[in-house]
């Protein structure tokens with residue numbers, strides 16, 4: 001950690017200490033002993049509020065045996081206990097900086113969110129005095145959740161002072177689950193959001209992908225995820241779409257950092273662009289940070305970006321927030337839910353998640369921690385809605401491995417090609433395992449697949465038995481039936497390896513009737529047609545296609561969501577990540593699980609949702625939307641340019657060139673007509689000849705009438721030609737008159 005950041009942390013630490021004391025101390029009680037120790041220190045000494053984060057960055061070897069004795073001067077010290085957050089964190093520090101790759105890692109995550117009109121903007125969820133289901137339980141929890149321990153250690157003078165100067169925060173914290181609103185300071189404005197936690201989704205609710213949510217409390221803002229969206233069909237020439245972060249730029253002094261749930265493009269893809277405007281540290285788990293670093297390298301941002309690897313179970317302090325990373329399962333490893341400890345209570349953001357009791361790699365989701373948080377009392381739950389319309393449970397990733405085994409055993413005499421998402425390392429691992437079992441060599445093909453594999457093997461997230469992986473150049477040295485290709489392109493992406501194989505333009509692989517192609521994915525809404533095109537092409541070349549039971553979702557289905565609701569028992573539910581229909585399905589599910597109807601809130605991107613212990617309402621709206629990225633241009637292509645592009649794409653262009661003499665306005669050359677994308681010139685000579693006559697007459701007419709204004713001349717040319725073409729062809733090309741002067 002450099003100085004600047006340290007100062008930052010110290011400053012926020014002072015603020016945090018007393019506010020967090022109550023819930024932070026409680027929050028840590030049930031975690032590992034080491035964590036409890038760290039918490040103790042926080043209660044004892046305001047300076048230690050930044051210990052965790054600092055340790056994450058600085059890896060100090062010095063340690064204080066008794067954290068209670070720590071003096072402010074010893075800010076750099078950290079607990080030495082084995083497995084403590086700080087020690088672990090410091091060990092981790094160096095881990096995530098390896099080279100990484102994976103441009104399209106999360107393509108599979110793209111959601112086709114249609115722009116649906118969401119619930120009324122000013123939705124208010126006022127908590128009633130009566131006790132709906134589950135509230136009695138919460139009320140009784142309130143003691144454990146938020147009340148400062150009587151036996152808490154005496155605070156340093158500075159901290160007491162801090163507390164005096166922040167009565168609102170303290171009282172909000174105290175009142176977290178105490179239902180009597182009278183306890184709230186009357187100074188707390190209803191609509192200005194003072195003393196309230198503001199949750200501001202800046203994308204991800206209407207747009208495709210582009211997940212980014214700000215959490216703001218007074219002078220602290222943290223940002224959860226920073227994803228991109230892939231352009232819609234109407235966004236001609238656009239490479240990707242990033243969120244409009246005007247609101248964050250306006251409040252740049254408050255912004256403490258990005259906390260990232262996982263490494264899919266719809267959660268990390270916009271970081272290289274946004275970091276150039278908002279340069280704050282980025283926190284994430286190991287693989288997530290490695291994938292981010294690959295992007296930063298591509299954008300030459302490594303030097304300027306602070307990155308911190310956080311382990312599951314660890315927390316970072318950012319302003320008045322503490323953010324704990326909790327292990328979850330998803331279609332990419334190292335996914336996290338975030339428990340955001342704020343002065344008004346705990347908010348749990350699940351990130352994208354599923355519940356996998358038998359994951360291929362690593363541990364199952366940390367349900368125990370979810371339950372602990374639920375017991376403490378969670379103010380609001382922001383959960384993944386992607387599969388909220390699907391009944392039942394999401395199957396374990398391992399079930400796909402069984403299918404692979406069957407496929408391999410049934411096709412011993414054929415080459416097998418498996419197409420899947422590049423970022424789904426566990427899926428690739430299972431193909432590798434099966435290939436190894438059946439004595440096949442594995443070729444990995446497709447740029448993003450190769451790079452994700454590189455990152456994953458460097459970090460030890462994938463284990464490939466020696467001699468199993470071969471280079472695509474050596475493919476021809478082996479009989480087809482002893483090889484497997486793992487490739488990108490399962491979504492029918494036209495440039496991906498599978499599409500190129502299907503259309504016969506792949507340089508190294510040609511499809512034959514002896515091939516079995518396994519599509520290990522389901523088409524993301526919007527990609528169905530592209531996928532079926534690829535399937536048709538593969539079938540025409542005689543390949544056998546298999547897509548039954550070859551994929552499981554990375555998102556929780558209804559029964560899984562119910563489990564989370566029953567563990568967390570949030571007071572407020574704010575469904576996120578999904579189309580409107582998905583989010584409303586989760587809202588209904590939340591109500592079914594005991595969340596009061598008015599406390600399950602649907603919001604739109606840009607809404608400012610203000611929460612205190614008792615209310616959750618939309619109090620404002622901020623700028624949000626998509627900024628288009630085209631090549632190196634960010635935001636320079638807007639609606640006007642897009643409209644031109646659409647017009648050009650649909651109708652083509654006609655350029656009329658003529659040369660006039662400077663003073664006399666005599667026609668010296670032209671008019672010449674050049675067209676592109678309008679008609680095939682060689683077969684339309686008559687038409688163009690007529691068009692030429694029309695333009696020539698118009699120009700002559702102008703000159704006869706001594707029209708000297710070139711703007712007028714251009715308009716007359718445009719109008720006459722446009723009229724003619726519409727009458728003759730019922731077409732409306734873009735007409736661009738150019739007058740040259742000699």
Ligand SMILES: [Zn+2]
Nearest residue numbers: 109264266352
């Ligand atoms: Zn996602």
Ligand SMILES: [Zn+2]
Nearest residue numbers: 109262264352
């Ligand atoms: Zn995801």
